[in-house]
Amino acid sequence: xxxxxxxxxxxxxxxxxxxxxxxxxxxxxxxxxxxxxxxxxxxxxxxxxxxxxxxxxxxxxxxxxxxxxxxxxxxxxxxxxxxxxxxxxxxxxxxxxxxxxxxxxxxxxxxxxxxxxxxxxxxxxxxxxxxxxxxxxxxxxxxxxxxxxxxxxxxxxxxxxxxxxxxxxxxxxxxxxxxxxxxxxxxxxxxxxxxxxxxxxxxxxxxxxxxxxxxxxxxxxxxxxxxxxxxxxxxxxxxxxxxxxxxxxxxxxxxxxxxxxxxxxxxxxxxxxxxxxxxxxxxxxxxxxxxxxxxxxxxxxxxxxxxxxxxxxxxxxxxxxxxxxxxxxxxxxxxxxx
Numbered sequence: 001x002x003x004x005x006x007x008x009x010x011x012x013x014x015x016x017x018x019x020x021x022x023x024x025x026x027x028x029x030x031x032x033x034x035x036x037x038x039x040x041x042x043x044x045x046x047x048x049x050x051x052x053x054x055x056x057x058x059x060x061x062x063x064x065x066x067x068x069x070x071x072x073x074x075x076x077x078x079x080x081x082x083x084x085x086x087x088x089x090x091x092x093x094x095x096x097x098x099x100x101x102x103x104x105x106x107x108x109x110x111x112x113x114x115x116x117x118x119x120x121x122x123x124x125x126x127x128x129x130x131x132x133x134x135x136x137x138x139x140x141x142x143x144x145x146x147x148x149x150x151x152x153x154x155x156x157x158x159x160x161x162x163x164x165x166x167x168x169x170x171x172x173x174x175x176x177x178x179x180x181x182x183x184x185x186x187x188x189x190x191x192x193x194x195x196x197x198x199x200x201x202x203x204x205x206x207x208x209x210x211x212x213x214x215x216x217x218x219x220x221x222x223x224x225x226x227x228x229x230x231x232x233x234x235x236x237x238x239x240x241x242x243x244x245x246x247x248x249x250x251x252x253x254x255x256x257x258x259x260x261x262x263x264x265x266x267x268x269x270x271x272x273x274x275x276x277x278x279x280x281x282x283x284x285x286x287x288x289x290x291x292x293x294x295x296x297x298x299x300x301x302x303x304x305x306x307x308x309x310x311x312x313x314x315x316x317x318x319x320x321x322x323x324x325x326x327x328x329x330x331x332x333x334x335x336x337x338x
Contacts, residue, residue: 045155086297094218101219118185130155134168
């Protein structure tokens with residue numbers, strides 16, 4: 001169990017590198033998925049375009065959404081965007097920075113899919129085979145083909161086993177023509193995405209260095225604050241459960257002692273430490289109120305001396321609850337410094 005906990009803590013501390021690795025794995029997986037995918041063009045005039053463009057665009061959209069789903073910061077971004085302002089304002093620049101960072105990672109796998117698809121050429125061949133310029137590449141002197149029949153013949157270009165229009169245009173000529181266009185579009189797409197990534201990653205911090213640093217700092221702060229809050233809640237829940245269970249068994253031992261006339265056992269030594277970790281919140285309603293206050297009215301980002309301020313933004317109240325005093329250790333440390 002300790003090994004799994006160490007692995008989990010390592011992944012949390014190296015979340016950015018871990019997400020980059022996940023995006024790279026998704027990119028390689030998308031390329032392998034396309035190579036293993038059995039592409040079967042319907043070879044029908046009214047279905048070729050839908051099938052070809054669907055294979056080109058639908059899987060990248062799914063991979064893009066999957067990149068957001070696998071990113072742990074999506075819920076943090078949604079929570080920060082939807083939370084009430086309370087005592088702490090919301091900076092749109094920070095939200096934009098967080099969204100752009102997630103979108104950049106989520107775009108890796110879709111870009112790989114589109115690039116591999118265009119360079120392969122099957123989708124473009126299937127989608128635009130009815131648009132082959134027969135006047136330039138084929139035999140326009142062959143009579144007897146209406147417009148509908150010509151489209152039906154051209155739609156069978158990707159299917160060599162059923163293509164019957166060799167007298168109109170050679171199958172190999174049409175396929176080479178469409179694949180050449182598809183590969184040209186693929187390399188242009190790769191060049192465009194590479195240039196765009198270079199501009200986003202390299203030039204943006206140069207022109208807006210102060211805003212970039214501020215946005216990156218507060219995005220890291222929101223992430224770290226959420227992790228520390230979850231850890232504190234988990235520690236509080238563990239201590240609260242320990243105290244409740246100990247009190248239950250103490251009550252049971254007292255009842256048994258009254259029946260059997262045996263003295264109850266001693267209180268465990270860690271009970272006092274668990275009570276100190278509760279920080280004054282010792283009942284369910286108070287804990288629910290504290291969690292609701294954290295969402296509605298987060299404390300302002302302004303550190304003050306413990307003895308100088310009377311409120312930490314608790315649900316917008318002017319004074320803190322009477323049941324949440326300052327821990328004894330902090331008071332002793334403060335008076336020792338004074």
